[in-house]
Amino acid sequence: MKVSASQKKNLLLEIGCEELPVSHQRCIREVYKSGPTLKNIAHGDVKVFTTPRRIIFFIENLDNKQDDVERQIFGPAKNVAFDAGGNPTKAAIGFARSLGIDAKNLKIEKRGNGDYACARVIEKGKDTYSYLCGYLKYFITQLTFPKSMRWNQSGMKFSRPIRWVLALYGDKVVKFNTSDLQSNKFTYGNKLVSTRKIEIEEADIEKYKEALKKAYVIVEHEERKKMIQKALIKLCKYPCEGAGRGSIAGQEFERVLIDEVADLVEYPHAIKGEFSPEYLHLPSELVMTCMMGHERFFPVVGQDGKLRPNFISIVNNPCLSKSVEDTIRQGNENVLSARLADAKFFYEQDKKEGLNTKLERLNDVIFQGGMGSLYDKIQRIEKLSLFIAEVLRLDEEMKKKIQRAAILSRIDTGNQVINEFPSLQGTMGKIYALEFGENGEVARAIEEQYLPRFELDMPGTIGAIIGIADKIDNICSFFAQGYVATGSEDPFGARRDAQGLIEVLMKVNDVSSVPIMDLVDKELSLITDKVTNKNAKDEIIIFLKQRIRTFFKTRSIEYDEADAVMEIALNKNLRTAVDRAKIIQEFRKRPDFEKFIIAFKRVVNILEQAKITVASCPPQRIWLGHDKLQVESELLQEKEEKKLYDIYLQVKDEVEDKVKNNNFKEAMEILLTNFGKPIDDFFDHVMVMTDDENLKENRLSLLCLIANLFFLIADFSKIVLSESLVEKK
Known part of the structure; x- marks a missing residue:
């Protein structure tokens, strides 16, 4: 039965806790981006948010009940469940009774190699609210983090101690207990400026965000990043990117730092501070590391690309009064000045050593x-x-x-x-x-x-x-x-x-x-x-x-394609190995590729049967026990072997030239176009392993030359044909 829009409700789950590490927040956003797995409950979009003090899951438009599910349940074997007349035995009757159905409704279904009594039962779905009351507690306990901890007698493991749980289905509290806490409809704002409870009336994500924003909490990570970026530009007074101006590395480090700081604050507020200009005589990389690496401060770079004696810190405090901001600024300036003083001392001490002294010291370092x-x-x-x-x-x-x-x-x-x-x-x-x-x-x-x-x-x-x-x-x-x-x-x-x-x-x-x-x-x-x-x-x-x-x-290269070019990757050129694998991917879509591979495998198989060593890395050489591969044209008797040799002579130089110039696509086209049918004709009409040793060696030499030409591109014997190709993850 179709559920009307009026019967659908949203789910809002907020887990409030102590300060969450940045890596744990990223883990939640990446690993659990699909939210809770609701069994047999249709729903709309899922949104996942984190701040340093909360994890939020919001799911739109849940159906008001689980879908009914038809299950197929197997019971005793046919010869046990029914007598010779087809009547149900005690075993069948007992099986049916356990499912609440009449034995006459049992069917016979095949399972594996045998026939069994089988029942089809309809498993009625629970109403969504009842299901959530049991499931959400389980879901919270199953959240995993890089490291977890226990903090009370409940024995529960979580990233950091849980302090409150808000759970709303529509306007109704989803009731459950976890970590000795009862779920409710209350949340809390920024702990530095707001300690009162905030009541959330219903699972409406926009109203929820707005309520927290008034309490100085920005729910969305991306919104916090944008606030930080705008604040940096505003305080710098010109459109630069702090340490990133004119430097790819600097831009990347600043991007990473902004992303990190956005997970350290719930309401980002930027404060500009200063330090003594004397530290600008230190290497800029050292000064910026003191700021960005240790204190998570942003350097200020002038339009000329040089550092200024200023920094910008992002604090988790709206600084509702100037005195609060001044206090924070002064504290940050004191901390940074101490770090820079240490850096200056270490740098000056290091400069007193000559290069030879620095090198000699390495003898004492294991x-x-x-x-x-x-x-x-x-x-x-x-x-x-x-x-x-x-x-x-x-x-x-x-x-x-x-x-x-x-x-x-x-x-x-x-x-x-x-x-x-x-x-x-x-x-x-x-x-x-x-x-x-x-x-x-x-x-x-x-x-x-x-x-x-x-x-x-x-x-x-x-x-x-x-x-x-x-x-x-x-x-x-x-x-x-x-x-x-x-x-x-x-x-x-x-x-x-x-x-x-x-x-x-x-x-x-x-x-x-x-x-x-x-x-x-x-x-x-x-x-x-x-x-x-x-x-x-x-x-x-x-x-x-x-x-x-x-x-x-x-690079989306299949395992058999990787195996085909692996020796090239190791022994010649990794980059061209990737190019060759991509060409194989392209050509294997063609209808004649499979015949091409079969033909090559026939060549390799007979060489292996003859116990000929195949060197599978360019420059290719397949040895017959002598120094040079040579085909005696006067020993070619059958028209099929003559034709195959003629084709080889015609295309050999061109293929080698194409490969030498990394034109693998055209080289592959030549092989695919010329060799498939002639190789099949050769094996259909020519006896390779003949009793005549001269003929046999000559024919093996011809096959070695053919294989050698193929190997210039890849070892096609590693390619798995489509009918037996199994995706390997």
Whole structure:
């Protein structure tokens, strides 16, 4: 029966609690964006909101009762439920009685390989209010967070102690008890200016928002963000973005900080403060870290892009009087001044050390158990970086810069500023290098080796090379010592390093052609005397394949397509592996693709039967036990093998040229157009495994050449045909 609009009601659930961490609020908004799962109750839109002191779920237009559900219930087997005459036995009668129906209404239905007595019963739905009274208590207890706590004798676990629960279905309180609290129709405003109860008459989201706004609570996260952005522009008196003006990194950090601060306040109010101009002589990155990283203050940047001796703080207080605002401003200024004074002291102490002293100190810093000191590590980074430079065929001047950047890559480690402000690792290294007169490119590379931090934050060539060497050294050292990457934990950062490696190889053009396995082999040769795990290389390969598959999945590449280009990704070029996989995706939509794959699989299968080793990474070579693959044309007897060889000779150079120029689509088109039917004709009319050894080897050589040509693009034998393709999540 259709429910009229007048019978539909809204649901409003507010869980009031102590201060919720930012990460817990984001968890609620992301994980529970669909709201409570209401069983068999039709409803309209769901809205989820969080503030530091409340979690809110609002659901529009719930039906007034659950839908009736027809259930199919199986009972005893047919031969147990009915006698030879088809009459119900005691077993069937008892089964029917348990369901409240007559045994004559039982049916026989197939289940698996047998027939069983079956009943179809209508499960009447509860009225929505009664259902909610039981369900909402359960729903609240099932909310999960990164970390939970217990706070009273009820034993309930939640992000922070629950202080009140508002639950309204229409204008009626949904009654239940949770954590020793009874649900009701009352909420509370901003605790700094409003302590009285606020009665909510009905589950109307707009009226609810308006009531809380009057009590200095802004329910929507996005609205709080907009208020912060407007306040920053207003107090700066010009249209800039604080630390972000003229800097992609600065803009991103400010965006992230605004997003975070919006979850720290219920009613954002901006206060502008100042600090002594003497601190502007410190590096701007250090000053901004004191503000943004520790105090969550916003720097003020002038139209010339330089810092001003001002900051803006966002407080959870409407500051209804000037004296309150002045008190807060003074407190913030005192706190920031203390932080800046510390930063100035640490920076000046660090500058007293020369570069050689900073490097010598690395001998006393252990990198990782069994892998030597941090100084040993930078020597490996230096050698691996120069190896990468050789692979990329860089000139001698660039190699000298790369070598110097590698040597100085950890000069800020152990410095007092870094001990106090770890997020400035690399940035302070750049600053110290410039202070001591190092080349600008070298200095920037010290900072950029840690990139990317976000999507557009990519390093230059030298920084990318140093970063790649560092990440490969970290990964190989991890497995060389027998550590295992298990579960979701990443204590040594191996997964993070692999992800960073993949992003740099994909997005930095100058280094995209570096083969990953060449790097692994070189690194393992540098740490031979330190490897305690004899299976290190195999485990590294498995680990990297897992990370590459995960990356491919983000690009909507199916698992078999990923397998088809995996060796290319590891041994040649990760970026072109993605391009090849996308081409395979495009071509597999064509009706002739399946025949093409079947034909190639026939080639590979017979080579495997002949126990011929197939090298599946470019440049392709399939060996027959001699140095060169050669087809003797005079040994070609059947017209089908002659035709296949002629086609090979006709297209070989063109396919190789297309692949060399990364024109995989046209190369694929040539293979698909020319080889499907000729390969089928070859197998239908030519005996490959003949008793004549010369003929057999000649025919195997021909198939090896064909396979070799296909392998230039991908290992198509890994492609799963459509009828057996199973989506792998």
